[in-house]
Amino acid sequence: MFTLMALFGVLMIGAMVLGALLVFALAAKFALKLVLFPLKLILFPIFAIVLVVKLALLLTVGAVIFAVLIPVAVLCTLFAAPFVLAAMAFG
Secondary structure (H helix, E strand, O other), X not given: OHHHHHHHHHHHHHHHHHHHHHHHHHHXXXXXXXXXXXXXXXXXXXXXXXXXXXXXXXHHHHHHHHHHHHHHHHHHXXXXXXXXXXXXXXX
């Protein structure tokens, strides 16, 4: 009987330690959020500017690639047209 009571005591101590760790983790998480919130407010405009610049850069690169591929497609069409017509004629 004493062994069973000792086991129950050990389990209760373990549960209390686990509960204390959980409370400590939640308190640390809340404190960290509270401390980092002003930093988040300071860095938010910088992140917004970086995002806008990134989107503008991607749009510009896409437009340049598109502008380069149009003349290449026209040249390929001009050079391939006689061969296509010959292939259709002798088909």
